[in-house]
Amino acid sequence: VMVWLRRCTHYLFIIVVAVNGTQLTINAGDYIFYTDWAWTSFVVFSISQTLMLVVGACYYLTFTGVPGTATYYALIITVYTWVAKGAWFALGYPYDFIVTPIWLPSAMLLDSAYWATKRNKHSLILFGGVLVGMSLPLFNMVNLITVADPLEAAFKYPRPTLPPYMTPIEPQVGKFYNSPVALGAGAGAVLSVTMAALGCKLTTWTYRWMAA
Secondary structure, eight states: OHHHHHHHHHHHHHHHHHHHHHHHHHHHSOGGGGGGGHHHHHHHHHHHHHHHHHHHHHHHHHHHOOTTHHHHHHHHHHHHHHHHHHHHHHTTOOTTSSOOOOOHHHHHHHHHHHHHTTSOHHHIIIIIHHHHHHHHHHHHHHHHHTSOOHHHHHHHSOOTTOOGGGOOOSOOOOTTTTOHHHHHHHHHHHHHHHHHHHHHHHHHHHHHHHHO
16 A cells, blocks of 8 residues: 555655646747847746756655656656647647746756766766756857747737737846856855755655654
8 A cells, every 4th residue: 555655645746846847938938029028038948947847856766766867757747738839729729838847857967966976866966966057058059049039029929818918018128138048057056055955854744654
């Protein structure tokens, strides 16, 4: 019975986080439709995707104890998001309406940190968290280069649910405005360490729950 509960628990967690990750992508990932605020939205998008990936991947990774499961987890989220992307496309929106994040390479780095340190949880939190936080914005910027021109797409297909506070205005040029990758990577590297620790802690809580 306990073995069955353990399997159901982590499979349920994967499904829940994957679905939530898809929703998070739809809400934060269509930053190309924020026109003048595209780069600011890219930073928010990068940080949110980094934290969502690292907490779920660390939980799944430490729960199974098998290097490679973080990449498997990222693959599931990617598939879910592509399904959502296809649904939007079928509704008549442009192909680039939802930009599917590049989770897989960052998840591979997380797996590598866990494997190279002989499944050391603390190394996973510190090294793996930093690697994911630093790499995901970079991979997603490469991803963004491949999509259609953001301004052209934004004006041709305005998003009907764009909230009033995100209405495009004159861009607020600031210190980090022209460096969204640096800002996203810097903030992500710091915050993802905390979220990696939380992911590992979730494993402890899960085992305690199963033993109760």
